Amino acid sequence: xxxxxxxxxxxxxxxxxxxxxxxxxxxxxxxxxxxxxxxxxxxxxxxxxxxxxxxxxxxxxxxxxxxxxxxxxxxxxxxxxxxxxxxxxxxxxxxxxxxxxxxxxxxxxxxxxxxxxxxxxxxxxxxxxxxxxxxxxxxxxxxxxxxxxxxxxxxxxxxxxxxxxxxxxxxxxxxxxxxxxxxxxxxxxxxxxxxxxxxxxxxxxxxxxxxxxxxxxxxxxxxxxxxxxxxxxxxxxxxxxxxxxxxxxxxxx
Amino acid sequence: xxxxxxxxxxxxxxxxxxxxxxxxxxxxxxxxxxxxxxxxxxxxxxxxxxxxxxxxxxxxxxxxxxxxxxxxxxxxxxxxxxxxxxxxxxxxxxxxxxxxxxxxxxxxxxxxxxxxxxxxxxxxxxxxxxxxxxxxxxxxxxxxxxxxxxxxxxxxxxxxxxxxxxxxxxxxxxxxxxxxxxxxxxxxxxxxxxxxxxxxxxxxxxxxxxxxxxxxxxxxxxxxxxxxxxxxxxxxxxxxxxxxxxxxxxxxxxxxxxxxxxxxxxxxxxxxxxxxxx
Ligand SMILES: Nc1ncnc2c1ncn2[C@@H]1O[C@H](COP(=O)(O)OP(=O)(O)OP(=O)(O)O)[C@@H](O)[C@H]1O
Ligand SMILES: [Mg+2]
Numbered sequence: 001x002x003x004x005x006x007x008x009x010x011x012x013x014x015x016x017x018x019x020x021x022x023x024x025x026x027x028x029x030x031x032x033x034x035x036x037x038x039x040x041x042x043x044x045x046x047x048x049x050x051x052x053x054x055x056x057x058x059x060x061x062x063x064x065x066x067x068x069x070x071x072x073x074x075x076x077x078x079x080x081x082x083x084x085x086x087x088x089x090x091x092x093x094x095x096x097x098x099x100x101x102x103x104x105x106x107x108x109x110x111x112x113x114x115x116x117x118x119x120x121x122x123x124x125x126x127x128x129x130x131x132x133x134x135x136x137x138x139x140x141x142x143x144x145x146x147x148x149x150x151x152x153x154x155x156x157x158x159x160x161x162x163x164x165x166x167x168x169x170x171x172x173x174x175x176x177x178x179x180x181x182x183x184x185x186x187x188x189x190x191x192x193x194x195x196x197x198x199x200x201x202x203x204x205x206x207x208x209x210x211x212x213x214x215x216x217x218x219x220x221x222x223x224x225x226x227x228x229x230x231x232x233x234x235x236x237x238x239x240x241x242x243x244x245x246x247x248x249x250x251x252x253x
Numbered sequence: 254x255x256x257x258x259x260x261x262x263x264x265x266x267x268x269x270x271x272x273x274x275x276x277x278x279x280x281x282x283x284x285x286x287x288x289x290x291x292x293x294x295x296x297x298x299x300x301x302x303x304x305x306x307x308x309x310x311x312x313x314x315x316x317x318x319x320x321x322x323x324x325x326x327x328x329x330x331x332x333x334x335x336x337x338x339x340x341x342x343x344x345x346x347x348x349x350x351x352x353x354x355x356x357x358x359x360x361x362x363x364x365x366x367x368x369x370x371x372x373x374x375x376x377x378x379x380x381x382x383x384x385x386x387x388x389x390x391x392x393x394x395x396x397x398x399x400x401x402x403x404x405x406x407x408x409x410x411x412x413x414x415x416x417x418x419x420x421x422x423x424x425x426x427x428x429x430x431x432x433x434x435x436x437x438x439x440x441x442x443x444x445x446x447x448x449x450x451x452x453x454x455x456x457x458x459x460x461x462x463x464x465x466x467x468x469x470x471x472x473x474x475x476x477x478x479x480x481x482x483x484x485x486x487x488x489x490x491x492x493x494x495x496x497x498x499x500x501x502x503x504x505x506x507x508x509x510x511x512x513x514x515x516x517x518x519x520x521x522x523x524x525x526x527x528x529x530x531x
Pocket of ligand 1: 016019021039040041042043044045046047048059
């Protein structure tokens with residue numbers, strides 16, 4: 001069966017000043033699948049994620065070599081429109097940072113930025129995005145309330161709704177469940193399972209069970225290298241590398 | 254140890270006492286001005302033009318002059334100051350020579366005594382640019398004077414906006430300028446407004462710089478090209494030339510009321526802004 005590759009990296013190296021954070025990463029990210037990135041703290045998972053939407057370039061002194069493709073276009077090519085890229089490749093950060101505005105305005109922020117002005121159209125996008133993020137029923141009566149009055153789990157889902165409102169093709173999630181209780185985490189995982197039918201998802205997680213539950217593919221990072229990349233069951237059942245095995249069985253990390 | 258405990262008690266007492274003294278002094282100043290000034294305050298004092306060099310009549314033209322000068326100077330300085338702050342915090346490379354130069358300039362300007370601004374404004378605006386003693390000359394001089402204050406406070410306000418807000422906005426596909434306009438500035442508005450209040454207070458209270466640039470005319474200023482006497486300058490003249498001590502206190506009282514009123518307005522607009530969610 002032909003696999004559709006949504007994004008791929010080739011010989012990707014990333015530097016912060018003189019420090020090299022990523023070494024030669026080659027990864028294929030399949031369309032409508034969940035790809036998990038695991039590995040000990042500081043191994044470069046977030047750095048890799050942030051090079052998929054060119055967010056690293058906000059950091060002064062960061063440099064990149066190699067290539068990243070979205071569909072067939074090289075995203076680090078000169079004439080690439082970064083705004084268009086980030087519209088297609090949305091990101092959910094580790095800490096949910098809701099903007100200091102109402103719930104409605106948070107979700108409408110992206111669409112407004114991209115030129116949608118009609119109230120009815122915005123209403124519809126906000127409603128649809130909140131529904132997709134599993135948040136609609138909880139907030140439908142207080143859309144004008146300040147977003148920072150919501151609970152942590154609600155804020156996390158609001159941030160997801162905010163990304164969905166832009167109608168991206170790929171969603172990058174950096175430890176989206178790190179601030180959530182077990183129930184919210186379970187709901188988030190259900191949500192990811194639904195979202196992957198429409199989006200391509202890359203998720204960083206420190207939770208092995210979570211990676212095993214939600215992902216189709218898993219990449220194991222160590223010291224800036226991707227040591228192993230495989231179908232999730234394969235990687236967890238028959239790790240090729242003994243460092244991978246040590247990590248997933250909790251012997252280090 | 255008992256010794257330290259006594260020492261600590263003594264220190265607490267001392268600190269308490271010094272705080273009391275400061276509050277006492279403040280109350281004494283304000284109280285004295287209210288006590289002396291209140292007697293003068295009536296509608297005539299506010300609405301009537303000064304007569305016989307201010308010995309008689311009200312102070313209407315100086316109130317208008319003051320409002321004119323402060324509003325115009327702020328209208329010039331606020332966009333410049335906030336613009337400078339945005340440039341320094343969001344666009345300039347942190348170690349660039351230009352950014353260093355701008356910061357140094359702002360710091361130096363903030364430390365210059367106001368009479369020097371007055372002298373500069375007199376030579377440059379009044380004489381060289383031929384603006385004469387006028388609200389233009391006065392406002393431009395005041396604008397240069399309060400620009401560093403506005404820049405500084407706006408810089409701090411912008412700096413305190415969490416970096417995550419910016420990253421989230423950019424990751425949603427917003428451009429840098431959209432992010433600044435829709436996220437950074439609204440989040441920084443309380444701090445920016447605070448800086449403007451400080452600037453306003455300074456502009457209203459300023460005497461030396463205004464005296465040399467806007468002049469001392471008691472006529473009602475109509476256009477910004479007219480000369481004007483601000484309330485502070487009027488107060489200075491009344492007291493200095495022994496024209497009318499009661500009117501000097503009446504003017505002082507109104508200056509304080511005006512400052513309180515502006516403070517109140519600024520607070521109101523601030524809470525309105527933050528309620529609308531920026
Ligand atoms: N802005 C930066 N400047 C310099 N070095 C950085 C910067 N961000 C990350 N690094 C370094 O790059 C390496 C990889 O960091 P990264 O944040 O990608 O790790 P991570 O795998 O996401 O870790 P964690 O699981 O703790 O989030 C680390 O050694 C880190 O110190
Ligand atoms: Mg990380």
